[in-house]
Amino acid sequence: MSAFSTPLSPATDLDGVMAALSAVAKPAQAFIGGSWVDARSGKTFDNHTPRDGTLINRIAACDAADVDTAVIAARTAFEDGRWTRLAPKARKQVLHKLADLMSAHAENLALLETLDTGKPIRDSRAVDIPLAINTTRYYAEALDKIYGEVGPTPDNRLSYAVHEPLGVIGAIVPWNFPLHMAMWKVAPALAMGNSVVLKPAELSSMTALYVAALAVEAGVPAGVFNVVTGLGHEAGDALARHMDVDMIAFTGSGPVGRQLMRAAADSNLKRVSLELGGKSxxxxxxxxxxxxxxxxxxxxxxxxxxxxxxxxxxxxxxxxxxxxxxxxxxxxxxxxxxxxxxxxxxxxxxxxxxxxxxxxxxxxxxxxxxxxxxxxxxxxxxxxxxxxxxxxxxxxxxxxxxxxxxxxxxxxxxxxxxxxxxxxxxxxxxxxxxxxxxxxxxxxxxxxxxxxxxxxxxxxxxxxxxxxxxxxxxGGFKQSGFGRDRSLHALYKYADLKAVSITFKA
The missing domain is CATH 3.40.309.10 (Aldehyde Dehydrogenase; Chain A, domain 2)
Known part of the structure; x- marks a missing residue:
């Protein structure tokens, strides 16, 4: 993924900004198993900027085959322990490095977010990207402060409970706050030691792909963080139905949330966390x-x-x-x-x-x-x-x-x-x-x-x-969904609670 060599000013050099953005936006491949790849079908879809409707680039249109490749990479990484068995201190250092790199590339990320979504650059610079960075730092700092518990037992037994990562997390995020919402899910899932397959909204894939490149530089091992681009009814549905995905974390519409629950029920009863609509x-x-x-x-x-x-x-x-x-x-x-x-x-x-x-x-x-x-x-x-x-x-x-x-x-x-x-x-x-x-x-x-x-x-x-x-x-009540993003509660939803009892000779 390319990067700007010098800071750019939309206020004074808009033509230069657009030219540089065009360069950064290519190629728009998926990121699977530590490599940039085209969709196996070779298909792409057009990505237009809401600013004036013009074509930005073409995005890899991944489908079930690509999702399967990404899930295999994520599962392999999880099972061999290249991330989950790292000491908490080591995972913390990598996530802090990722936050540092996101901060160093904040202007690039902000410009891409505005190009992709049409939101004001003042908001991308002051809100979206800083909050995404802060989320990454928060969970980097929190990950080694999650403790288990010791239960009351007889003299010849020790009983305790520990939080263990779920495995492979499928994160499906919306287009309104693309990177911010992605990091609400990616950061705590990685902090708990999981592998992640992120499916960004088809209308706003660019910052997710950019951060995938930064994650490699930060030291996130290959296969631990994957970004599969594509249409919701193809890549998103395949992710939700995959038998080797342990959880779907979703933010989006109520109708899609219902589809994801059906897919989870029809497949492996994977867990589902939903943040849906509102009429506040x-x-x-x-x-x-x-x-x-x-x-x-x-x-x-x-x-x-x-x-x-x-x-x-x-x-x-x-x-x-x-x-x-x-x-x-x-x-x-x-x-x-x-x-x-x-x-x-x-x-x-x-x-x-x-x-x-x-x-x-x-x-x-x-x-x-x-x-x-x-x-x-x-x-x-x-x-x-x-x-x-x-x-x-x-x-x-x-x-x-x-x-x-x-x-x-x-x-x-x-x-x-x-x-x-x-x-x-x-x-x-x-x-x-x-x-x-x-x-x-x-x-x-x-x-x-x-x-x-x-x-x-x-x-x-x-x-x-x-x-x-x-x-x-x-998170919400009623048909606004269930499960919580943000805070320490988000960490716990990406983990299972295991109870261990050891009987010994007193």
Whole structure:
């Protein structure tokens, strides 16, 4: 994998950046068993940038044969102990080296992430890549702090429990935060001593491939970390059905999550960890002492990353007595958001991932209005002259029976609903099949505590949105999935608990 020889500045030399990115993006082969390989079929698929719809490169379209090769490489590496039998200190050093290399190549990674996904370069530089690096460092540092336990026993017996790696982990990650979500799974799985086969989303493979090259340089042994590119219904399904994969760790849509569970059941009953969709509520009470901050969070809670966030606060519930005034504040924030070229450092709101996703968002805006919703802001495609996939921040006033109160849009569409009392707020907020994130804004400690109990979600934020980090578990209730990313809990899900009892002559 090529690398930039000197730092590049999109603000002053965009043509040079695009030329350099084109060089870095080739070749786009899969990484299996420590080698760059074409798909065995020779097939590829086109990879376009959402920025202007132009072709970036062609990605290896791996299928079941390539997945089998990758799983064999991963299993061989696991069984011969080249990684899992290393002392924890040695694995820690390698993962820290990987984090160091990711930091040294952070600009390259950020530029590739923006090229692949259309997200603003300011976010790739300040959020996505730094968080991916921090995740790698966190699990490098945590891996030698996982202890077993000794049980109470008779005098002639010693009983203890230890955490042992599962084996081969299949990680299937989404396109909205490609490298960040990949490292949420890859880093703890490697830290626990597993081998990994990573299947990035077909729309965003480049940073995963780049990090595979860095992993080799860091000292991750061949076969321990593999990246198999390809389409979900081919490479992803093959990974989920493989009889020698011990676990599938997935972030993505509910329908695909169900398919993965069926595949696991139809194959070897492999474990499945799912982080799925959301229809997250953000509740603003009239007693909120920081309405300007609440308005900022209401807007950015759904418009960040063009609304393509599983925890997007897509349902805004506002106490009726302040609703009109508060909505005006939210609209003012939304209007201030700068939509533009993702490579412009001043851009705050870039392109959607694909033409299909753009039309999905626009279609939901139409459906919301057909269901009686009142469009208050946006609702249109913009930047059409670029050829890219841009939808402006949009806001609709709806009622609880509107399609926008039920279905996940995964786009920059905010729905506003009124409530009259606390009980109604919680009832409306919980009236969804999802349960990923939720938030409440209030000056009352008593009400805040009641809200944390009442809201049915894996994440509850009070007087803030997305106010947590790698140290806290991330995952959902209900149809938002099960299993947790982040925190020490993520380490434990990539391990089995073995109980050992030794009887001896006392």
């Amino acid at each position: 509520p953000q509740i603003v009470f009239a007693d909120c002492a920081a309405l300007d901050a609440a308005a900022q969070n209401a807007a950015w809670g759904v418009f960040y990353n063009q609304g393509q966030v599983c925890t997007a606060a897509s349902r805004l519930f506002v106490e009726a007595s302040i609703k009109d005034a508060f909505v005006e504040k939210v609209i003012a924030v939304a209007k201030s958001i700068k939509v533009g070229d993702p490579f412009d450092p001043a851009t705050q709101f870039g392109a959607m991932i694909s033409e299909r996703q753009m039309h999905t968002a626009l279609g939901y805006i139409d459906k919301g209005q057909a269901d009686g919703g009142r469009l208050l802001l946006g609702g249109h495609r913009v930047q059409t002259e670029t050829g890219g996939f841009y939808v402006e921040p949009s806001l609709l006033d709806i009622t609880a029976d509107n399609v926008l109160a039920r279905e996940e849009v995964f786009g920059p569409v905010l729905s506003v609903l009124a409530f009259t009392d606390e009980a109604e707020a919680y009832r409306l907020a919980n009236d969804t099949v999802y349960g990923l994130a939720s938030g409440v804004w209030t000056a009352s400690l008593d009400r805040a505590m009641r809200a944390t109990k009442a809201l049915k979600a894996g994440l509850v934020w009070v007087n803030g949105w997305d106010a947590c980090d790698i140290t806290m578990p991330f």
